[in-house]
Amino acid sequence: MEPTVPCDPLLSEKSEACPLRGDWISFQLVDETGDGKPYAGLSYVLQDSSNQKYPGVLDANGAAKVINHYQGPVVLHIDAAYAGTEDFYSALAQRKSYPLPITELQVRAEKSRFVRKDGLRVENNPAKGKTNQFFHVEVSDLVKSSAHLPPISPRKHPPNFNLLKAMGDLGFGQEEAELYGLCLLPNKNTVLEVRPLRAFRPMLSKDNKFSALNLYQLSLFASLSYSNFGQAPFEKPFDTISFPLDPSVGYLFGNGLASFRETWKVNKDQTTAYYPLYEDVAYSKRFEILPFDPKLYDQNKLELGPDQDYPSKWHFFDDGEAKGGTNTQAFITHHDEVVLISVRGTAEPMDFLRDTDAEQVHFEEGVGKAHKGFYEAYKAMSEFVQTYLQQFHINQKVIICGHSLGGAIATLLAEALRRSPKKYDILLYTYGSPRAGDADFVAGAKELAHHRMVNNNDPIPSVPAPWMNTRKSIWLPGVILSFITAPVGALIFAIGLTRTGGAPYKHHGELHHFMPVHFKGRDQSSILWDPGCDSIEQAACTTALKKIEDLPDRDAFWLQAIQMGNHFMVPSYIPNSWATLRRWQQTQKTGTTIVTETEYKQVSFELQEMQIRLKDKESQLKSGDHSDRMANNQDLGALRAEIGRLNTSGERLNTLKFHNLTPEEVYGSATHAPEHELNVERWMAKKENKIEVQTAMIPKAGSSELRTA
Structure with missing residues (x-):
């Protein structure tokens, strides 16, 4: 029996009274x-x-x-x-x-x-x-x-x-x-x-071992942390939201990649296209930005006022406007295999003040002491991260990255999460990070997988110096005097400086140092390695290798400190990371080594020059008039130890000369992804990536990028 149908107008008064x-x-x-x-x-x-x-x-x-x-x-x-x-x-x-x-x-x-x-x-x-x-x-x-x-x-x-x-x-x-x-x-x-329904997802290796893929990919996301979240409306949304601002965190993950677009911009002043390597995945396996739907989720309703929930509250942390805030900024997102966290570095005057607040405080989540300014910033964002992980962590790898100040905060965050009751599986990449904790903290965090990038003359990784453990009002005048009076070629361990009590500040993680090599003309390449000596590692005495047969010159740290171009992401760390990935891709494919004969000769010459300078300084100390024999002996011991470490650097360079890379060293665990070769081919098809020489030259930053730096 058919249901009764009312005889109302259908679409207009001209329609049949009863539908047929x-x-x-x-x-x-x-x-x-x-x-x-x-x-x-x-x-x-x-x-x-x-x-x-x-x-x-x-x-x-x-x-x-x-x-x-x-x-x-x-x-x-x-x-x-x-x-x-x-x-x-x-x-x-x-x-x-x-x-x-x-x-x-x-x-x-x-x-x-x-x-x-x-x-x-x-x-x-x-x-x-x-x-x-x-x-x-x-x-x-x-x-x-x-x-x-x-x-x-x-x-x-x-x-x-x-x-x-x-x-x-x-x-x-x-x-x-x-x-x-x-x-x-x-x-x-x-x-x-x-x-x-397909999306692009940045390829990442979940292997704790270093990979050129993660080096490059995470340099982009560390830079993205300086961008806004880009949600519109920014607050009090009524029925829908959008992400119109490119670049922004919301646009990249909630719009571009979700719509299967190969988005490349991570910085508003970026002019060179640095494309991440993307994999084509089912839409639900993308890096997620949570939905906003007041009809479906009661927590999205506008009438909740300040308790209203929307995506930026979950994915983006910024306490710069909060009373007593630390000006810390970070973003977090996830897919079924990875939770990604990126922490912003120094961007505003308040951040510089935080960098210099070198008083040591107890690291409550583990052992040792931490830099007070960095620890307060970590504490400010800790609840934000923990809340997200409690809701969306399903045994994924937690990959954390950060640049500059953000690298130090990320280090404390990573160690705290590793030690939490859930014992998260953590992998950390930092770029130009200062020291975050003392020697006891570093020893306690030995099991934390951390790859620490330093670019050539970047001065920020050299602070806080090992001897700094007091408030900036106490140490700042002394450190300026030390830098100005330091002789040309002075060592990073700063002979004569003292520390007052407690364990010294120390770097955590496995060092990967970008050492540029200049060729005739304006071209330069970059060798990524762990040199194993203070004169290079700490960045204060490193200089780029000059043209062939030219002698390198060495500025005192206070002069190098103003060369901050080595510290910034878009003009420096990203191009170096890209060049390293291209170099490793090409040498792995051709079976050649990652250091060319020309580069080997130039770097060997540089190491020899360093040793000559240190031995000259050793001779001066031996022959001088010493009122404090104990201090003089300490200085001599430090010099001799550094001369020995330079021998280690030479041995490591020699190893690189004969090292053939495996695919896993280039791409890590991503090597075994189902469509790995297709994903790499897509990236290689970009005109920016079609460099067919072993030594991938570092792209030159655009004028707007340099002005920003």
């Missing part, structure tokens, strides 16, 4: 190749003009037909919840915080692939010529809740949303609280090309 049956509709879901099999067996619902619903299941070709529905357009939605057996999707749908409305349609679209490598739509779908109507559609067009899905991509054949809106405004059949789906015209066959 007799129309039919047929439709098919296909992928970009015209194949409907990926969508076979999907449940659907058609709703006609009298609010009659026709549930069904797509056939083996992703098609369906309904005969004798009430006259007029029909609305199609495919909104059945995922009921499959894959734990990954079930976990997303059932998690405590922000459970996602995963549909079977979404899962099917995530398993389809783009025909074009760039993700742009194909011009002519084979199914287009076999139908009356053809539309480009997205999963979000067919489901009720879509805030967790990507922004709509440009399309040449969009559905008729004006008709759907008109039907909703006029009251489509019986009153509907919400009308959603696609509007299809009757007595026609319609083909719907469903856009694949």
